[in-house]
Amino acid sequence: MTQYLKSSSSTPAGLPITAGTTYKIDEKTPELFRPLTIRSVTLRNRICVSPMCLYSIASSGPLTGVMTPLYITTIGHNVFKGAALAMIEATGVQPSGRITPHCxxxxxxxQQQGLRPIVDFIHSQGGLCGVQLSHAGRKSSTQPPLVAQQLGKSSARAFEEHNGWPDDVLGPSGGAEHSWDGKGQDPSGGYHVPKEMTEFEIKELVSNYAKSAERAVKAGVDVVEIxxxxxxxxxxxxxxxTNRRTDRYGGSFENRIRVLLEVIVAVRAVIPASLPVFVRVSATDWLEHTEVGKNLGSWTEESTIQLARLLPELGVDLIDVSSGGNHHQASFNVFDGGEKHTEIALKIKQVLKAEGSxxxxxxxxxxxxxxxARDLVQGGLRRGPGVDIISVGRQFLREPDWVLNVASELGVDVVWPVQLQRLRPGPTSRI
Incomplete structure (x- = not known):
């Protein structure tokens, strides 16, 4: 048995373990199923597993924040069935940086040791693993959505009895008016009142991003996303x-992006030059047409393009475009703005390519x-270029075979997991 099986993967020795890889690439092969090399890593196709919060981790004791085998059965399963890269959900660089106590x-x-088995399994299936490093700021110390729903709320605060940290919720600006839902201390509110970060705390934050990136590398990850x-x-x-500061971290565009740039520089300095760095952004606050946006200004598509122009020089390889989530009065939120994300991403790609970025x-x-999916990536089929990769979240939860089904629908002959060959449409003798 030990000669037949690869111990880390339970895959028969000598057989292909690269599900989702195209057997033969020719002029008819869509970009979606062509490999993409970023620095020293190669994605076997352009389909990635988007980071999705599971809220299923111990909130106290020695396993606080430690990832569990659940990640193998969820994102690992998607790699087993053909996804090129699985991105682990928002992972706190500080205890107070988690969204919930169960993140x-x-x-x-x-936590570093808990990450290793997940990375190893994904590698055993020929895939890549990334980790999304995060700090939730004023949206931290909340309870998992399922708990909030049971309370009849969209969000619920986590207090000490829930292993939360209500007195250590931080933001660029502080005070009751800066709670995410604007309800301050009102019992009906779902978010804590943040404290304004000191410059010392900002410096510590930047350092913690770098230290977490180092840990990610030691655990074997292939991509770090900020x-x-x-x-x-x-x-x-x-x-x-949300940033009303008057020091060097607030006010002008250059000041407001300072923390991000410092984090990028710190992360890039401690990880191998061969390792890709991604940055996920909300391309717009969706506040331009609201009173809040008109009175205070907001982050817009143009802001994102301006930021994107600066990233390559800092060693960032990919900008991961989403939108929304920064204010409760936004025209769209993270979820219902979905199709808008892709439209904005295509605009950004067109501008950057025209500029030679x-x-x-x-x-x-x-x-x-x-x-x-094909048309989003397929350059030449639209007026402008396609994006380089797509990230898929909820559809994988509904349809774990999505990569294989997409390949079949598009007429692309890809590798299937050897264990599932009997289910493969068409020839099954590839192995």
Whole structure:
């Protein structure tokens, strides 16, 4: 048995373990199923598993923030069935950086060790693993959505009895008016009142991003993504709506992006030059047409393009385009703005390519259909270039075979998991 099986993967020795790889690439092969090399890593296709919060990790004790085998059965399963890259959900660089007490962290040895088996399994299936490093800022110390729903709320605060940290919720700006839902201390509110970060705390934050990136590398990850989207801490610094500081981290565009740039530089300095760095952004606050946006200004598509122009020189390889999440009065939120994300990403790619930028562009949001996925990536089929990768989230939860089904619908002959050959449409003698 030990000669027949690869111990880390339970895959028969000598057989292909690269599900989702195209057997023969020719002029008819869509870009979606062509490999993409970024620095030293190669994605076997352009389909990635978007980071999706599971809220299923211990909130106290020695396993606080430690990832569990659940990640193998969820994102690992999607790699087993053909996804090129699986991105682990928002992972706190500090204890107070988690969204909920039940979210993962990467600030200690136990968490680093807990990440390793997940990375190893994904590698055993020929895939790549990334981790999204994050700090939730004023959206931290909340309870998992299922708990909030049971309470009849969209969000519920986590207090000490829930292993939360209500007195250590941080933001670029502080005070009751800066709670995410604007309800301050009102018992009906779902978010804590944040404290304004000191410059010392900002310096510590930057250092913690670098330390977590080092831990990710030691655990074997292939990609580090910096989470600067969805209303979490770095996104809060970027937007004039949530950043009302008057020091060198607030005010002008250059000051508001300072934290992100410092984090990028710190992360890039401690990881191998061969390792890709992604940055996920909310391309717009969706506040331009609201009173809030008109009064305070907001982060817009133009802001994102301006930021994107700076990223390659800092060693960023890909900008991962999403939107929303930074204010409760936005026209769209992270979820219902899905199709808008992809439209904006295509605009950004067109601008960057016209300027000669080599920054890759990825996108996410309600990508569910084969032809839709193909056209998003397929340069030449639209007026402008396609994006370089797509990230798929909820559709994988509905349809774990999505990569294989998309390939079949598009007429692309890809490798199937050897264990599932009996289910493969068409020839099954590939192995």
């Amino acid at each position: 993962p962290g990467l600030w200690n040895d136990a 989470h600067a989207a969805h209303g979490y801490l770095i996104n809060q610094f970027l937007s004039p709506v 080599k920054l890759l562009v990825g996108t996410v949001g309600l990508i569910t259909e084969a032809k839709q």
